[in-house]
Amino acid sequence: MEKRTDKNSYTILFAIGMVIVVGSLLAYAASALKGKIDENKRIEKQQNILYAMGVNENEEASVEFVSKDKVENEFSKYVKKQLVIQGDKITEDDKAYLIDVKKEKTLAKEDSYQRRLPLFIGDKEGLTFYVVPIRGKGLWDAIWAYVALDKDMVVLGVYFDHAGETPGLGANIKQRFFMDDFIGEHVFSNGSFKGINVVKGNADPLNKDKTDNEVDAITGSTITGDGVTAMLRSELKLYVPYFKTLK
Amino acid sequence: MAEVVEQEKVAKAPKEPLFSKKNRKLVTDPLTDNNPITIQVLGICSALAITAELKASIVMAIAVLFVLGVGNVVISLMRNIIPSKIRIIVQLVVVATLVIIVDLVLKAFAYELSKTLSVFVGLIITNCIIMGRFEAFALANGPWKAFLDGIGNSFGYGVILIIVGFFRELLGSGTLLGFPVLGNPIAGEKTGLYALGYENNGFMLLAPMALIVLGIVIWIQRSRNEALIEEN
Numbered sequence: 001m002e003k004r005t006d007k008n009s010y011t012i013l014f015a016i017g018m019v020i021v022v023g024s025l026l027a028y029a030a031s032a033l034k035g036k037i038d039e040n041k042r043i044e045k046q047q048n049i050l051y052a053m054g055v056n057e058n059e060e061a062s063v064e065f066v067s068k069d070k071v072e073n074e075f076s077k078y079v080k081k082q083l084v085i086q087g088d089k090i091t092e093d094d095k096a097y098l099i100d101v102k103k104e105k106t107l108a109k110e111d112s113y114q115r116r117l118p119l120f121i122g123d124k125e126g127l128t129f130y131v132v133p134i135r136g137k138g139l140w141d142a143i144w145a146y147v148a149l150d151k152d153m154v155v156l157g158v159y160f161d162h163a164g165e166t167p168g169l170g171a172n173i174k175q176r177f178f179m180d181d182f183i184g185e186h187v188f189s190n191g192s193f194k195g196i197n198v199v200k201g202n203a204d205p206l207n208k209d210k211t212d213n214e215v216d217a218i219t220g221s222t223i224t225g226d227g228v229t230a231m232l233r234s235e236l237k238l239y240v241p242y243f244k245t246l247k
Numbered sequence: 248m249a250e251v252v253e254q255e256k257v258a259k260a261p262k263e264p265l266f267s268k269k270n271r272k273l274v275t276d277p278l279t280d281n282n283p284i285t286i287q288v289l290g291i292c293s294a295l296a297i298t299a300e301l302k303a304s305i306v307m308a309i310a311v312l313f314v315l316g317v318g319n320v321v322i323s324l325m326r327n328i329i330p331s332k333i334r335i336i337v338q339l340v341v342v343a344t345l346v347i348i349v350d351l352v353l354k355a356f357a358y359e360l361s362k363t364l365s366v367f368v369g370l371i372i373t374n375c376i377i378m379g380r381f382e383a384f385a386l387a388n389g390p391w392k393a394f395l396d397g398i399g400n401s402f403g404y405g406v407i408l409i410i411v412g413f414f415r416e417l418l419g420s421g422t423l424l425g426f427p428v429l430g431n432p433i434a435g436e437k438t439g440l441y442a443l444g445y446e447n448n449g450f451m452l453l454a455p456m457a458l459i460v461l462g463i464v465i466w467i468q469r470s471r472n473e474a475l476i477e478e479n
Binding site for chain 2: 005006007010011015018022026033036037040044126167184220
């Protein structure tokens with residue numbers, strides 16, 4: 001005797017029912033939580049920008065952001081100006097940090113679109129920080145960074161993050177030992193734009209030489225490292241015209 | 248499939264205590280004699296991918312514990328209405344839904360934790376242990392037994408993950424949970440073991456060494472556990 005659950009009609013009905021139930025459940029969860037998730041992302045952006053400026057609660061070797069309840073105050077205290085650079089046009093916009101770099105990158109693939117480049121000018125202890133958000137590709141997924149530069153494009157601080165690099169390998173780009181290496185590195189070499197290369201077999205493992213445009217790579221994460229190099233080169237280059245105007 | 252369900256119902260007629268010997272065995276068996284990784288050799292892909300760090304191993308173990316425990320119960324409750332022709336699809340949908348909902352909730356209420364977990368979402372959905380337990384156990388047993396089975400198997404999985412993660416992080420990076428335990432390896436400022444000429448083995452961080460460490464664990468387990476020693 002055929003069981004009720006073996007019938008084709010039952011199978012199809014079950015499948016339809018399942019899709020409706022699961023679909024509406026997920027849609028409901030996603031829309032109900034969207035506000036909170038967006039708020040978390042916004043706070044994270046502020047924390048990342050502050051981190052690149054050296055405003056953080058780091059201990060010995062850990063990465064600690066400014067706490068959630070303090071971030072809003074600290075952000076308005078240290079970040080003085082937010083700019084949007086679009087071609088030759090520079091406008092001030094205090095929501096510039098909410099610009100989605102990923103979306104801008106996709107839109108910019110069309111020739112008719114001029115990519116909007118956000119830039120945050122911060123001030124800490126008399127020092128001026130120019131923080132730029134950049135984005136690239138790692139081994140598995142996207143990687144992105146906030147780079148704080150001075151007016152000569154010397155790195156004052158960085159914060160790297162990734163969507164899905166291998167834990168223990170590529171994911172280590174967001175560890176202190178990697179990020180701190182970038183501090184003081186020059187992006188220019190003898191007056192021309194060079195970027196910063198993540199290299200293996202670095203002759204300078206302690207990173208004493210800050211003008212060699214090189215930092216030491218992480219063992220076992222060659223492709224993520226190359227992704228960081230490529231991201232820094234192609235994205236920082238876009239900001240060079242702006243930094244030329246500061247001279 | 249239908250027959251198995253029928254038989255199970257007949258066999259279960261006298262009421263069993265919650266923690267009967269048989270039920271306890273469901274939890275303890277996968278820890279040793281029937282370990283999902285070392286004996287059934289399931290879930291190897293995730294065991295290789297994420298054990299370069301002890302912390303990642305622990306997070307993954309907890310995530311699988313939750314998904315397998317809850318998923319087994321859900322599948323078990325639905326076992327009599329799931330059409331057998333599309334049961335694998337139904338299992339996949341259940342596990343994917345669970346993982347996505349957990350991910351969304353974490354993103355809203357524990358953002359930091361969700362960032363650590365996001366890497367594992369894909370790995371959990373495709374973990375063969377989860378599909379294996381749904382198919383082999385939850386479809387034929389009641390919710391309580393299925394829950395115990397889920398807990399047992401994810402512990403068995405987690406224990407091996409943590410053992411492999413421990414050795415890989417210790418020998419590969421000289422750290423445990425991110426803390427340096429063997430001294431400072433940076434050239435020029437060497438302390439601890441490194442000052443005596445010890446070097447981290449970078450190969451430990453790559454997937455092939457996970458396989459070798461796992462092989463050694465299986466070897467030790469098989470040579471010590473008499474139940475597992477084969478005649479020939």
